[in-house]
Amino acid sequence: xxxxxxxxxxxxxxxKLLAMATIVSGAVAMGKDVTLFVTFWGxxxxxxxxxxxxxxxxxxxxxxxxxxxxxxxxxxxxxNPWMQTLRTAKxxxxxxxxxxxxxxxxxxxxxxxLEDVVDGEKGVAGFIAESQDAEVLVF
Amino acid sequence: xxxxxxxGTTVKQEIDARGSACPGPLMELIRGIKAAGVxxxxxxxxxxxxSNKDIPDWVDKIGFELVxxxxxxxxxxxxxxxxx
Numbered sequence: 001x002x003x004x005x006x007x008x009x010x011x012x013x014x015x016k017l018l019a020m021a022t023i024v025s026g027a028v029a030m031g032k033d034v035t036l037f038v039t040f041w042g043x044x045x046x047x048x049x050x051x052x053x054x055x056x057x058x059x060x061x062x063x064x065x066x067x068x069x070x071x072x073x074x075x076x077x078x079x080n081p082w083m084q085t086l087r088t089a090k091x092x093x094x095x096x097x098x099x100x101x102x103x104x105x106x107x108x109x110x111x112x113x114l115e116d117v118v119d120g121e122k123g124v125a126g127f128i129a130e131s132q133d134a135e136v137l138v139f
Numbered sequence: 140x141x142x143x144x145x146x147g148t149t150v151k152q153e154i155d156a157r158g159s160a161c162p163g164p165l166m167e168l169i170r171g172i173k174a175a176g177v178x179x180x181x182x183x184x185x186x187x188x189x190s191n192k193d194i195p196d197w198v199d200k201i202g203f204e205l206v207x208x209x210x211x212x213x214x215x216x217x218x219x220x221x222x223x
Contacts, residue, residue, distance in 0.1 A: 022161065025162040028169075029169060030197070030200055031200070031201070074160075078160045080163060088166050089166070091170075092170055092173065
């Protein structure tokens with residue numbers, strides 16, 4: 001088992017973001033260093049306050065009909081919002097979060113537009129270089 | 140909160156994570172253990188069924204001691220000692 005887990009966060013739908021944040025937590029618990037490279041729709045979801053705004057919380061179209069049921073079940077179970085889970089993981093472990101500089105340019109986003117959980121921006125080459133000795137997941 | 144659990148272990152802190160889903164209880168336990176001193180025991184209450192696997196797996200991997208795991212009906216109480 002490698003001690004570094006690097007994740008490319010490409011998707012901006014809450015199902016994948018929640019799974020990603022939960023996996024980051026598990027990795028942190030097991031002592032891994034985690035680096036996220038947040039790109040495309042993933043980065044849209046990291047805009048300030050997006051995770052709290054129901055209008056910006058998306059599910060994949062094919063699962064849209066389950067949204068109300070899922071929301072209710074998650075509330076009953078006490079599932080935390082994904083951003084909160086990610087923040088806790090970052091607080092308790094070594095988690096670095098980088099936005100994709102190309103996506104930022106594409107969407108005209110500044111660092112100030114993003115949640116402060118994001119540590120900085122990186123280009124793809126920088127991320128790949130940092131992934132040399134890491135396991136890499138795409139979400 | 141201080142009480143004496145099985146095997147004479149003094150629990151320095153008891154965390155009530157009931158009502159919180161995976162990975163909440165484990166992360167709360169980790170937070171508590173980080174703040175604890177070596178030799179201290181921390182208890183966590185969890186109603187998340189996943190904790191019953193996750194917490195022992197975590198303790199095993201990290202190399203701490205699972206002092207007890209009690210089923211209290213609807214929730215478990217785990218006592219973990221920070222051994223190093």
